[in-house]
Amino acid sequence: MRLIGLVVSGALLASTGLAQLNVAKDPISTGQTSPEGVACDLARAFINRDSKQFLVITVKDGNDEYRKFLKNMSRAMAAEKKRKTPSRGGPKAIVTCYAARSLSLSGPKSAAYALFNFNDVKFVDVKVRLVNGETRLNRTLVIQDQDKRWYVHPRPDLVSTLSAGLNNEAPSSKEWKPLKG
Numbered sequence: 001m002r003l004i005g006l007v008v009s010g011a012l013l014a015s016t017g018l019a020q021l022n023v024a025k026d027p028i029s030t031g032q033t034s035p036e037g038v039a040c041d042l043a044r045a046f047i048n049r050d051s052k053q054f055l056v057i058t059v060k061d062g063n064d065e066y067r068k069f070l071k072n073m074s075r076a077m078a079a080e081k082k083r084k085t086p087s088r089g090g091p092k093a094i095v096t097c098y099a100a101r102s103l104s105l106s107g108p109k110s111a112a113y114a115l116f117n118f119n120d121v122k123f124v125d126v127k128v129r130l131v132n133g134e135t136r137l138n139r140t141l142v143i144q145d146q147d148k149r150w151y152v153h154p155r156p157d158l159v160s161t162l163s164a165g166l167n168n169e170a171p172s173s174k175e176w177k178p179l180k181g
Contacts, residue, residue, distance in 0.1 A: 028040050028094050032149040032151070034150060035100035036099065036100055038142055038152055039142055041152075042054070042126075042152045043126050044094070046091050047091045049077050049086065050081070055074060058070060058153070059145075059151045061116075066155055066158050069155050088131045089131070089132060090130065090131050092130060092131045096127040096175055098125040098127075098172035098174060098175055099124075099172070099174040101123060101124075101172065103122070103123065105165040108121050108163060108164050108166075111162055112143060118144060118145055118146070119146060119148070122142050124140050124172075125137055125171070126140060137171075140152050141156040
């Protein structure tokens with residue numbers, strides 16, 4: 001299976017506070033109250049070419065390289081939005097969201113708590129259909145901060161203590177299903 005990220009290049013450091021966006025027009029998870037919701041919202045930010053949504057749901061703290069990445073990604077998304085038609089290699093729709101999973105290695109969860117004061121760290125696989133008709137599976141690192149909201153970390157390679165073993169995990173097989181109630 002080929003895993004690729006939705007993220008191709010950089011975005012803007014968010015000063016958006018705790019704003020939360022719920023923009024789902026599909027029956028798939030949305031929002032920062034679940035790891036699946038925020039992972040799907042990352043896909044939607046790219047589908048809608050929405051740099052503001054991207055900035056709301058991304059982890060806020062990071063080193064200079066991460067902040068530069070966020071700034072560049074935001075600019076790239078804004079430029080993409082100005083195009084009349086989206087890039088053929090860009091995402092068009094969410095096909096499947098898989099249930100969030102903890103990483104197999106215990107180090108990332110320990111580091112999330114001890115080094116960064118996060119509550120939890122997991123990953124979510126989201127399958128998207130691209131504008132050109134192909135599908136791609138995107139593995140998204142998600143982090144629950146002290147505010148109990150989930151955030152995506154679009155550059156997990158920059159924080160190996162949180163993402164150790166991320167791309168070595170087996171493919172997800174359990175689809176996310178909405179809670180019945």
